[in-house]
Amino acid sequence: MTYAARSGVPATSASHVPRPRLVAALDGAASARLVLVSGPAGSGKTSLLAEWLHEGAPRDDELGWVTFEDEDTRLWQPLLACLAALGLPIPYAAAQPSPDLLLGRSRLEELAAAVAASGRRWTLVIDGYELRSTELAAEVTFLLDHTDGRLRLVFAARVDPVLPLYRFRLDDSLAEVRAADLRFTDVEAADLLQRCDVRLPAGLVHDLDSRLGGWAAGLRFAARALTRHEHAVDSVAAVVAQAADINEYLLAEVLQVQEPETRDLLLRTCVPDLLRPGLAEELAGPDAPRALAELARSNMFLEPVPDRPGYYRYPPFFRDLLRAQLAFEDPATAAELHRRAAAWLRGRDMSFRSVAQLATGGLWSDVARQLVDDLLVPRLVLGQDERLLEMARHIPADLGDATACIVRAALALAASDPLTCAEELDRARSAAEPATAADDDAPRGLSFAVVDSLRACAVDDLDSAAALVERTSRAWPRPAAGRPGWPGPHSRACSRSPEP
DSSP states (O other): OOEEEESSOOOOOTTOOOOHHHHHHHHTTTTOSEEEEEOOTTSSHHHHHHHHHHHTSOTTSEEEEEEEOSOOSOOHHHHHHHHHHHTOOOSSOTTOOOTTSOOOHHHHHHHHHHHHHTSSOEEEEEESOOOOOHHHHHHHHHHHHTSTTOEEEEEEESSOOSSOHHHHHHTTOEEEEOHHHHSOOHHHHHHHHHHTTOOOOHHHHHHHHHHTTTOHHHHHHHHHHHHTOTTGGGOHHHHHHTOHHHHHHHIIIIITTSOHHHHHHHHHSSSSSSBOTTHHHHHHOTTHHHHHHHHHHTTSSOEEOTTOTTOEEOOHHHHHHHHHHHHHHOHHHHHHHHHHHHHHHHTTTOHHHHHHHHHHTTOHHHHHHHHHHTTOHHHHHHTOOHHHHHHHHTSOTTOOSHHHHHHHHHHHHHTTOHHHHHHHHHHHHHHSOHHHHHOTTSHHHHHHHHHHHHHHHHHSOHHHHHHHHHHHHHHSOOGGGTSOOOOOTTSSTTSSSOOO
């Protein structure tokens, strides 16, 4: 293990943003024996504690700081060395921890007695140590309980130490700063950007901060990317999405260090924008709710949705990275998960969200098929849902199956282009099986007839158009048949000016 034990507190960087609201929260728990600053990698834990100890901590405390840079189970050796450097007389050699890495009861009692008898208060920051051993946690708890309040330990960690936090809360001897507290507000984000010579309008700052979930490291990386971009104000989202620093940091510091089971859970549950009860199990198995709750507690960029028990979401920047990684590693599984999520949503009468899920996965054939099968084509023609129109416009022009042609025909008619509409309908006739195009009971045939009827109303003679509309209207299913209750194709059919 590599560690640095020093009595001096690290200096804050030139671009450090003062966070008086959090410093005040730490100051407000002056009597706390245990301080926990818990958040994901790059959330600003170290810089916050450095600011607090420089400006807010009691001046009479003896301040020590131990930084753990590599994974190791050893804790006592660097802590004892730090206390010795601060002037605490330790009754045994700090450089000789017991072979099993625990101090043992007699040494603990001697150390606790030395701290209690010192007449001073000692504050030690333990930065980067993940306390997972219950035996070691029991020794830390014993020490805190037997030093007459003269020892304060400050953990800066990505995962909560396995200490009895509930007991320290009951004793009012625990101060906590959580991941939600560490997220930068829009004001703090604007301050950070300005310190990096990036000035954005308030609306763009809010969009950037929301996309990054208030993540300190992400904001710094984004600032670096924006300073190198000629037209940053017009392309914040694109610049951030392409910032290699953010993706490399997340891959190295977050994704690659996970156990295989956790990594698999992250990749399988990143597909939907919102993880709903039931959907998580569909994607990741019956144990997913418990595992997601554990992830949320361990600061893994997964956050519960307020006032919606069992709902979770990833911040967009992390969700998009996970999706890209999944598509890179296993495109077949990525497509399967998008389809499973879409089918789950569709089965619960969330047709629009289901189509959006397919579009997120770039499954454009599936998007076209569902728009047709769910009888959403009239909405495209009548311009009733701009979000639906935007998804349909992304269907590639070279996608030649019949449903894609029908959707493009509907879009052409919505744009007052009956000639292109007719061409696409001809392509649909050629691509479909002969029986399908003429079968008004089939969603494909019915959607074809709807678009053709509306096209006829725009360019054909009234008698022919009216006959076609009447035939299509009789075939249109009523809500009682289990179809979505969209208005029938006759609603504006013969207006001669189909709305875009």
